[in-house]
Amino acid sequence: MHKKVSIAYITGITFALCTTLASAQDGKLIGTAGLVQLEGSGGGGIVPWATLSGYDSQDQVSVSAVATQVDVDDYRLNVLGLSASFYDRVEVSVAQHRFDLKGAGVDIKQNIYGVKYRLYGDVVYSDWPQISVGAQHKVLDDEAIASAVGADKTSSGTDFYVAATKVHLGAIAGYNAVWNVTARATKANEMGLLGYGGVNNDSYEIMLEASAGILFSRHFAIGVEYRQKPDNLGLGEDDWKDFFVTYIPSKDFSITLAWADLGTIAAVDDQDGLYLSLNGQLW
């Protein structure tokens, strides 16, 4: 049932994206708007970047949509998100997670409200990296499982981050390279799906996240990402890693396929599998 629902979601979003308005914003170089990450913020795949979603410039507003599915051995995460970027300065986003515990036949739903502010720079043109600060406020709809695994708080929580991103034109044998480093203050267990804090720790901790990629053409990029995570619950929560390929046929659409290694989730180890994300600019 869930599989059918998620396929319907993705098909629906794809259709919406493929029929996007011809007037979508195009004030950045193709490939330099980045993607939309798991929690709905402009980023890579699992890490929020300093880039804002969409191709808006200082004089434009853009709206983007994303549908992502991460399918690992015992869990499946479906993400639907919508984000708006104003004048390449402020991004607001909303995303919904449905986290499916395959064996148990239950899912956990949470909503994430994000805001990001670009403090400095242009990811391509400034001498120093583009720097942004952001927050992700997460509201858990289904608190029973977070409560059962011993989360200190089960209703909601907020992450704060600062990110630096830079594209280097022609840096590696003439290919464009991109890197990002993010520091996140968080109490969240598995992005908030398992609540906040626990027996090991219930205060904010700083986690480091990083990404690096190469654009092999204007339409094709590969990269790796790393996301450090706290183990507040004492259930062996692991850092996350992924290896991604992105195809960017136009400024209005991109598709990302990744191999995600999520390690141990809720004491179930070796969770790895495919990450698929469709990202489109609606306006």
Place this chain on the structure above:
Amino acid sequence: MKHTLIILFVSLFFGLSACSSTSNQSVYTQMGGQQKVEEVVDNFITEIEFDPVIFEYFKDSDIGRFREKLIEHVCHLTGGPCEYTGDTMERVHGGMNITEADFNRGVDLFINAMDKANIPHPTQNKVLAILAKTRKQMLYI
């Protein structure tokens, strides 16, 4: 598995850097010299003529002079044997109030011009990296 990906990627990064045997040639030479610079500039002028937004900026320009000075400028900046005899970027673009969106649109047209001249992707990026430095002398002035 955990570290293999990272090792693979780091190797790729440094491997690609190391194998860039053309790096001691000027970007001008890598492009294909004067003939290619002229071809790119001619293509760029054609792109501009067919782009209503960018054409606005050029409608009162002396295209012959623009062509001559842009060829000189690209040749000079990419390490070719030319001297740039035109005005400063600030002077040329002063009063145009070029927006960031239009600048980037212009870059897209320049990329199209390089594509049509069959400039290889890595060489295109090196050209863009050089020309990008003139951006702040062109925007919103």
